[in-house]
Amino acid sequence: MSQFSASEVERHIGQFLAARVNDDVPVDRDLFASGLVSSMFAMELVVFLEQAFALEILGEDLKRDNFRTIRSMTDLVLRLQPAETHAEA
Amino acid sequence: MTATAKVVKCLVWDLDNTLWKGTLVEDGDVVLDEQIRDLIAELDRRGILQSVASKNDHDNAWAKLEALGVADYFVLPRISWNPKSAAVAEIAAELNFALDVIAFVDDQPTERAEVQFHHPEVRCYAAEQLGEIAARPEFRPATVTADAGNRRKMYQAGFRRKAAEAEFRGPSEDFLRTLGMVMRIDRATEADLSRVEELTLRTSQMNATGVHYHRAELTALVDDPDHEVLVTSLSDRFGPHGAVGLVLMAKHARVWHIRLLATSCRVVAFGVGSTLLNWLADEGARTGVHLLADFLPTTRNRMMDVAYRFAGFTDDHCDCRTEPKPAELPDLRRLHLIPSPTDPPATLTLHAVSLTGAPAGRS
Numbered sequence: 001m002s003q004f005s006a007s008e009v010e011r012h013i014g015q016f017l018a019a020r021v022n023d024d025v026p027v028d029r030d031l032f033a034s035g036l037v038s039s040m041f042a043m044e045l046v047v048f049l050e051q052a053f054a055l056e057i058l059g060e061d062l063k064r065d066n067f068r069t070i071r072s073m074t075d076l077v078l079r080l081q082p083a084e085t086h087a088e089a
Numbered sequence: 090m091t092a093t094a095k096v097v098k099c100l101v102w103d104l105d106n107t108l109w110k111g112t113l114v115e116d117g118d119v120v121l122d123e124q125i126r127d128l129i130a131e132l133d134r135r136g137i138l139q140s141v142a143s144k145n146d147h148d149n150a151w152a153k154l155e156a157l158g159v160a161d162y163f164v165l166p167r168i169s170w171n172p173k174s175a176a177v178a179e180i181a182a183e184l185n186f187a188l189d190v191i192a193f194v195d196d197q198p199t200e201r202a203e204v205q206f207h208h209p210e211v212r213c214y215a216a217e218q219l220g221e222i223a224a225r226p227e228f229r230p231a232t233v234t235a236d237a238g239n240r241r242k243m244y245q246a247g248f249r250r251k252a253a254e255a256e257f258r259g260p261s262e263d264f265l266r267t268l269g270m271v272m273r274i275d276r277a278t279e280a281d282l283s284r285v286e287e288l289t290l291r292t293s294q295m296n297a298t299g300v301h302y303h304r305a306e307l308t309a310l311v312d313d314p315d316h317e318v319l320v321t322s323l324s325d326r327f328g329p330h331g332a333v334g335l336v337l338m339a340k341h342a343r344v345w346h347i348r349l350l351a352t353s354c355r356v357v358a359f360g361v362g363s364t365l366l367n368w369l370a371d372e373g374a375r376t377g378v379h380l381l382a383d384f385l386p387t388t389r390n391r392m393m394d395v396a397y398r399f400a401g402f403t404d405d406h407c408d409c410r411t412e413p414k415p416a417e418l419p420d421l422r423r424l425h426l427i428p429s430p431t432d433p434p435a436t437l438t439l440h441a442v443s444l445t446g447a448p449a450g451r452s
């Protein structure tokens with residue numbers, strides 16, 4: 001399984017969000033600050049990350065803070081990448 | 090499956106010598122029988138959608154339907170010279186219905202055969218059968234709720250909404266703001282219960298437990314002062330969405346226990362589930378209680394898990410977990426939140442009952 005670098009992950013997520021909101025999203029922009037993120041958008045984000053980076057996001061890892069910015073999502077992806085052995089509770 | 094016929098969700102009408110007597114291009118004047126007019130209104134009341142597949146000049150035929158005062162009853166009419174099998178398939182696809190809940194009525198055996206050849210699942214009827222259609226089991230939904238009679242209007246509003254969204258360029262939150270959405274959260278009354286029951290049956294992606302509640306159970310919960318049965322409805326500038334969300338909640342001294350939260354899949358993108366959860370958190374924070382929410386994973390409701398997690402619910406231990414009765418279902422998870430006050434939603438106007446303190450009026 002190929003590993004993604006932090007910059008690749010950031011770029012992928014940035015492209016996904018730019019297409020989704022028709023605007024460039026800075027890596028530190030708080031996606032939740034501007035108002036409401038619908039459950040469907042939340043689900044799209046989760047499914048996108050899982051498919052793009054071949055990983056599963058379960059339980060506590062689904063917490064909102066992990067999805068707050070492109071940077072926090074990148075940290076999550078790097079932590080969950082398959083080659084990195086990470087015990088899932 | 091069962092032997093009972095699957096209920097038809099949309100009846101597609103031919104026009105010449107089926108809906109009306111006569112052939113529009115030849116006779117110019119055509120007649121709509123009162124029995125047919127009544128049938129159209131009755132099917133509409135039952136929540137069965139109706140459409141048109143007719144080989145005619147579109148503008149002429151539609152003008153005639155308008156002149157006869159029935160045009161509003163029909164959604165997604167297909168009036169053209171294309172094959173009716175294509176028209177029927179397009180109507181089903183736009184409604185997001187399977188072909189086996191579509192019915193087609195036409196006086197011409199060849200037209201019925203053409204539809205049947207391409208789509209064996211579509212139920213075809215001859216024009217002579219129209220007199221008996223209202224009595225046939227497949228045209229009799231088990232329950233006819235208040236929303237059923239509005240179903241066609243909701244679909245029509247949905248089409249206008251979709252057209253507006255397609256035209257709109259910009260972030261979807263900006264689009265949502267243009268909808269002028271008004272969401273209501275009210276305590277359910279006896280009169281709401283068939284709608285509530287329907288919601289527990291019709292929601293699957295956004296149903297936190299997949300448990301369906303029956304009328305008798307719901308009646309008992311409405312009457313129980315330690316329970317809240319909350320109904321959410323939504324409307325926007327295109328029209329009503331009807332009842333779109335439901336919360337069943339037990340109130341304990343230190344914790345409110347959300348036993349079921351379900352919202353209609355039609356409105357997930359509008360943020361109804363998130364708004365409900367934020368509002369519950371805000372009310373809980375004001376009352377000084379924690380929240381517990383039951384979640385039972387099904388093959389389809391992962392979005393609900395994500396919604397709870399994004400709202401801040403966790404698996405954390407807390408003393409408040411001892412207040413509700415232990416879960417009866419082995420796979421049931423109880424997610425926990427120490428709520429804090431939240432801002433009102435930015436994309437819609439919320440009118441909600443107050444759950445804090447003394448029981449509020451039933452407005």
